[in-house]
Amino acid sequence: MAQMKWSHVIALPVLATVSAPVSATEYLSVADAQRVLIPQAQNFIPFAVTLSPAQLAQIKKASGVPQHSAQPKIWRAMNGKATIGWVIVDEVIGKHEFITYATAISPDGHVLGVEILSYRESKGGQVRDPKWRNIFRGKTVRDQFKLNKDIPNISGATLSCRNITDGVKRLLAIHALALGREG
Amino acid sequence: MRWRLVGKADLITRCRPLLGTFVEISVPDAHADAIDPAFAAIAHVQQCMSFHAPDSDLGRLRDAPVGVPVAVDRDTVAVLRVARALYDSSHGLFDVTIGRELVRDGFLPRVSALHLRQYTGCAADIEIIDDNHVCCHRPMLIDLGGIAKGYAVDRAVEFLIAHQVDEGLVNAGGDLRSFGERVWPIALRDADDVIRWTIDLPACALASSANLHDRRRSRGRIRTAHIGDGRKAVAADHRISVIADRCIIADAMTKIAMASPALAVPMFNTYGAHLLSDPNEGMM
Numbered sequence: 085m086a087q088m089k090w091s092h093v094i095a096l097p098v099l100a101t102v103s104a105p106v107s108a109t110e111y112l113s114v115a116d117a118q119r120v121l122i123p124q125a126q127n128f129i130p131f132a133v134t135l136s137p138a139q140l141a142q143i144k145k146a147s148g149v150p151q152h153s154a155q156p157k158i159w160r161a162m163n164g165k166a167t168i169g170w171v172i173v174d175e176v177i178g179k180h181e182f183i184t185y186a187t188a189i190s191p192d193g194h195v196l197g198v199e200i201l202s203y204r205e206s207k208g209g210q211v212r213d214p215k216w217r218n219i220f221r222g223k224t225v226r227d228q229f230k231l232n233k234d235i236p237n238i239s240g241a242t243l244s245c246r247n248i249t250d251g252v253k254r255l256l257a258i259h260a261l262a263l264g265r266e267g
Numbered sequence: 268m269r270w271r272l273v274g275k276a277d278l279i280t281r282c283r284p285l286l287g288t289f290v291e292i293s294v295p296d297a298h299a300d301a302i303d304p305a306f307a308a309i310a311h312v313q314q315c316m317s318f319h320a321p322d323s324d325l326g327r328l329r330d331a332p333v334g335v336p337v338a339v340d341r342d343t344v345a346v347l348r349v350a351r352a353l354y355d356s357s358h359g360l361f362d363v364t365i366g367r368e369l370v371r372d373g374f375l376p377r378v379s380a381l382h383l384r385q386y387t388g389c390a391a392d393i394e395i396i397d398d399n400h401v402c403c404h405r406p407m408l409i410d411l412g413g414i415a416k417g418y419a420v421d422r423a424v425e426f427l428i429a430h431q432v433d434e435g436l437v438n439a440g441g442d443l444r445s446f447g448e449r450v451w452p453i454a455l456r457d458a459d460d461v462i463r464w465t466i467d468l469p470a471c472a473l474a475s476s477a478n479l480h481d482r483r484r485s486r487g488r489i490r491t492a493h494i495g496d497g498r499k500a501v502a503a504d505h506r507i508s509v510i511a512d513r514c515i516i517a518d519a520m521t522k523i524a525m526a527s528p529a530l531a532v533p534m535f536n537t538y539g540a541h542l543l544s545d546p547n548e549g550m551m
Binding site: 111112154237239 | 280281282283284285287288289291293299301313317368413416436437438440441442443452453454455456457458462473474475477479481506508
């Protein structure tokens with residue numbers, strides 16, 4: 085990297101950080117996620133399922149993780165009269181995070197895609213430096229909660245997506261038990 | 268998600284679970300169509316360089332007989348070339364054959380056929396034959412972990428630039444790279460998980476590493492996923508952040524700086540990388 089560019093970085097290294105105790109990043113709405121995951125579908129029809137206690141136990145056995153809700157949020161992706169896939173919107177709760185995500189599953193039980201809809205963290209930072217650099221023109225300290233939304237990019241130790249990987253396994257188990265024959 | 272800085276085009280950000288972490292891609296609204304293929308470039312790197320998947324290039328390299336050339340993807344060769352160069356210039360400190368230690372300490376799954384003690388190879392035993400063939404001259408467990416992540420970010424950014432996207436940012440769990448005229452606000456998550464600082468980043472790559480909250484104890488020793496001199500685990504209490512042109516270099520340099528600051532300084536010069544220390548401690 086050219087030295088000049090780097091001196092640009094160190095010229096304004098730090099903004100006062102004013103983090104809210106809760107930060108949330110919203111990526112996609114459910115409707116947007118449906119379209120992104122199965123773009124060829126003409127419409128998405130809500131599909132009501134109530135899992136029996138026996139099914140919930142089977143899902144845990146098959147996926148290794150407990151399914152808490154007996155009524156998962158499921159949409160059937162339709163193209164004319166044909167079912168071309170399923171979209172399930174689910175949530176996972178980690179140590180500090182609460183993640184909503186959508187998974188698309190093909191009629192024969194393959195993952196077509198996973199999109200994160202929102203990522204909320206319950207643990208934020210603290211005010212370290214009260215001196216506010218007016219780097220965002222027109223914004224003030226009072227905009228602190230808004231600021232948090234404007235800084236979605238974080239660099240630090242890598243966060244694991246293990247929760248989501250386990251969650252997808254659970255959704256595949258739901259598909260196998262409750263949706264497989266519906267297609 | 269849509270967000271906007273004063274006087275700039277609206278950005279759209281999407282996020283997918285890839286490379287074992289959360290990958291975010293931000294581009295201007297008008298280029299939203301480029302996001303899917305950019306994610307696909309990252310998914311391709313994951314497919315080639317996954318330690319876990321037996322059918323990945325790494326899986327086939329560890330299962331192949333010693334001394335037999337293995338056909339692998341060009342991307343895998345590109346990453347291994349960087350890994351070899353870093354091994355040489357760090358006098359063996361940066362070694363991608365630490366899969367053995369990471370499996371032993373429980374940071375990676377036991378996927379290997381042989382007893383761990385039989386994986387005696389180091390990065391010097393990796394021979395790059397051509398753009399599609401690699402040969403391991405001793406049994407080894409290669410883990411490309413962080414540098415594959417950095418490389419995936421680079422590939423996605425290169426794809427976006429090649430497709431006329433004028434500005435954007437790709438962030439694979441903290442390994443990130445931005446391009447275009449925009450200056451990006453980036454929050455730094457410290458080793459204790461608290462965000463204390465934000466920086467304004469022009470077009471460049473930034474990677475951070477920390478292991479304060481990812482440690483295990485076995486046989487009386489602290490184990491981390493960061494392996495240093497003498498193949499011993501490095502326990503660092505602070506976050507290390509490095510800026511470079513390419514994300515693969517930024518990521519690798521965080522590991523080297525964590526393991527040996529003295530060795531890192533001349534390497535930073537060679538690779539045009541910069542250590543980003545806490546503002547109250549000044550710059551290195």
